Amino acid sequence: MQLSSLILTETDHWIALNKPSGLLSVPDRMGKEPSLKMMLREKYGNIFVVHRLDRETSGVILFAKDESTHQELNRQFEERKTEKIYQGLVLGTPADEAGSITTPIAVHPAEDGRMMTHAKGKPSHTDYRVLEVLRPYSWMQFNIHTGRTHQIRVHMQVLGHSIVCDTLYGDGKPVLVSSLRKKFKLAKSAEEERPILGRLALHAQRLCFFDHEEKEQCIEAPLPKDLTATLSQLRKGQSKR
Numbered sequence: 001m002q003l004s005s006l007i008l009t010e011t012d013h014w015i016a017l018n019k020p021s022g023l024l025s026v027p028d029r030m031g032k033e034p035s036l037k038m039m040l041r042e043k044y045g046n047i048f049v050v051h052r053l054d055r056e057t058s059g060v061i062l063f064a065k066d067e068s069t070h071q072e073l074n075r076q077f078e079e080r081k082t083e084k085i086y087q088g089l090v091l092g093t094p095a096d097e098a099g100s101i102t103t104p105i106a107v108h109p110a111e112d113g114r115m116m117t118h119a120k121g122k123p124s125h126t127d128y129r130v131l132e133v134l135r136p137y138s139w140m141q142f143n144i145h146t147g148r149t150h151q152i153r154v155h156m157q158v159l160g161h162s163i164v165c166d167t168l169y170g171d172g173k174p175v176l177v178s179s180l181r182k183k184f185k186l187a188k189s190a191e192e193e194r195p196i197l198g199r200l201a202l203h204a205q206r207l208c209f210f211d212h213e214e215k216e217q218c219i220e221a222p223l224p225k226d227l228t229a230t231l232s233q234l235r236k237g238q239s240k241r
Contacts, residue, residue: 003039008060008219013069013212014050015040018221019061021199025052036061051077051147056165059086059204060221069212076209077147083208086142086152087131087223089201089230090161091170093138098129101155105148114168115150117158124148126155134234137164137175141205152202164201174198175230180237197230 006017017036019025024035026049040047040063048070050062064070076082106121108114125145132139138161142152153169156162162170174195208218223231 001034001039003043006036008221009217011211013066014062014064014073015044016060016062016207016219019053019058019204020224021056021058021226024055025049025061037063050074053204054150054153054200054202056200057086057202057204058221058224058227060207060219061204062207062209062219072212073209080145081210083206083218084144084147084204085206086144087203087205088140088142088152088156089134089137089164089175089197089227090140090156091137091164092161093133093135094128094130094140094159094161098127101126101128101158103155103158105151105154107149115148115154117154122146122148124151124155126152128156128159134231134238137234139231139234153200165198166200175201177233180233196233197226199226201227201230203227 006019008016008018010016019036024033026037027035037047037049044065048064048067050064050070050073053059053061062073064073102125103117104119104121105115105124106118108116123146127143127145129141130138131141144151150168153163153166157169164170165172165174175197176193177196178193203223204221206218206220208216211217
């Protein structure tokens with residue numbers, strides 16, 4: 001994987017990339033798997049983490065190139081002066097076309113790597129909107145005002161419409177073309193059907209922040225091929241209903 005193919009926008013002070021699903025944002029505890037931070041350090045030397053995306057989430061991620069930029073961007077994230085827009089595919093369709101979820105989120109005491117809702121958790125705020133009903137799923141947009149671990153995933157579980165392919169907070173089932181087409185036939189050369197989507201259906205679509213000249217920067221990441229292909233198949237299925 002070439003780092004240059006992931007760069008969305010770059011200045012002397014920061015760099016925004018389109019993280020592919022499956023790639024770590026930062027090294028894990030073992031430090032053996034590749035990560036965006038490791039790739040950036042090989043090219044730039046010092047690099048500073050501003051925020052993170054889950055391994056399976058794709059989309060816009062921002063890194064600072066110097067300490068002062070890092071501090072300023074961290075302040076904007078902490079003071080909620082950034083705009084963070086995600087898009088994702090969920091199971092079913094929420095009763096309300098749009099709404100807000102403000103249930104606090106805390107670390108799960110018994111399950112490592114998992115979060116949960118709890119009255120004594122950290123304040124968490126997610127606005128959501130249904131963009132398109134694609135039965136048996138819905139394509140949605142999320143605006144997160146806080147940045148809790150797994151926030152959208154936990155809040156959609158609370159709403160009863162988990163993110164598609166979410167193994168922690170949903171059923172984890174992949175999207176198969178056979179489930180969308182009545183006349184689907186498996187190719188003779190194939191032993192089993194390959195999922196059209198087998199990873200968490202969540203994408204960080206847009207990030208807005210202010211640069212060192214106090215000019216607003218809005219960076220957008222195009223949808224990856226697996227999500228665009230899935231949406232295309234779902235839309236074809238809707239037209240045949």
